[in-house]
Amino acid sequence: MGDMQKKIVILGAGYGGLSTAVMLQRKMKLREAEVILVNKDSYHHITTWLHELAAGTSPTDKCMVDLESVLEPEKVKLLKAEVESIDLGQKEVYLSGGQRLSYDYLVVALGSEIESFGIPGVKEHTYVIRNLKTALAIRDQVERMFRRCKLDNYRPERLHFVICGSGFTGVEFAGELADRIDELCKEYQIDRDKVVITNVEASPTVLSGFDPELSEYAKAVLEKKGVVIKTSTPVKACTSDGVILHDQEECRSSTVVWTAGVRGHSITKRIKHETVRGRLKVDEYLRPPDHDDVFVIGDSSIIYGKKEGPYPPTAQMAVQQGAACAHNLLALLRNKPLQAFEPRIKGTLVSIGKKVAAGNVYGLKLYGSKASFVKKVVDYHYLYRIGGLKLVLDKLKGGERQGEKNSLLDH
């Protein structure tokens, strides 16, 4: 093959990018193409568990997968670098440190960025759940507040945790944090009544757009756990003292967590085509028009169902798109016809703290521990797809060894 070998560059090793890489390495013949997976970290985040890490109910190791442990270097090369820009005309990617990378086929799978909706102070004064480091920053902040209240003196804002947004991430984090607070109160001998978790949401319901019965159930579970839910309450500003609500009410808090929305990665601006909240519109083959050599998948792209409108950005969607993208890359290499992407939405599940979840799977509504069990099965099924039984067992045991965790995070 020699010089004829095509070069596939995949940007991002999240749910979409890693699924593409793993499917390629499984189905591609040796040296059929050169595949380079670029990611800013040497590990993959298990994002669907990050709210547990942020609340302090899961260890760091559980939420990360060492990329080298799931990639076969003779088929997929890992390049740890930050993507700065892309030039579709020159077919080049610009990386941190002035590196350039040329490609024949490009897969953009860089995920999403925080959407602040132009609300002042979001970037400066809130915590976010985006990756291991930001999740750990929340866990540390929560623990620091309890420590301070025990050691120095109690101040209400130190034990007031405000979560902006009652979408999936906000609800999952609120449920998990409520469970952790009980433990922390015991550990630091603090009266539970002194701790307040407020979940603020602009829409009239939590989990807006979700099945109304399931969303009512999620609200009731959170309220039972002591979470104060304020729906129809847009945030006006975030400040160093907390949050100002639309009616000028001030929620004083030392810990404000922003889970109110995401938008597509800003790199999609380089591809001159229509975007919706920064997510690039792609065709049925997951490509922007006029760019037959570029695929944009996962949270960075948007696709529409025939009746349902746009599909929400989820891990489920990113994984399916990764598999479809790998299939079409192989078709391009082998001069075979491409296959249109057809999402298979099996259901949606949201966890609401330990051992409680809600959702629908294949049209069946599930609540409580049953839903929680099914959600775990879904999560572990994903791990099985990317790393086989070894990865599943590793995570069931509680993650990798301590030393590995630290060396990966420090890089």
Ligand SMILES: Cc1cc2nc3c(=O)[nH]c(=O)nc-3n(C[C@H](O)[C@H](O)[C@H](O)COP(=O)(O)OP(=O)(O)OC[C@H]3O[C@@H](n4cnc5c(N)ncnc54)[C@H](O)[C@@H]3O)c2cc1C
């Ligand atoms: C707390 C939380 C819980 C969630 N729970 C669920 C759930 O239960 N079910 C569900 O379906 N979805 C869930 N989601 C949504 C889901 O995680 C996303 O839809 C999914 O991760 C999207 O996959 P992706 O491949 O597009 O992006 P990501 O998985 O975010 O991957 C993007 C990758 O690109 C890398 N990257 C980004 N910028 C650069 C750069 N400039 N240079 C190099 N690398 C870069 C990132 O480090 C990352 O590895 C949850 C999200 C959060 C935050």
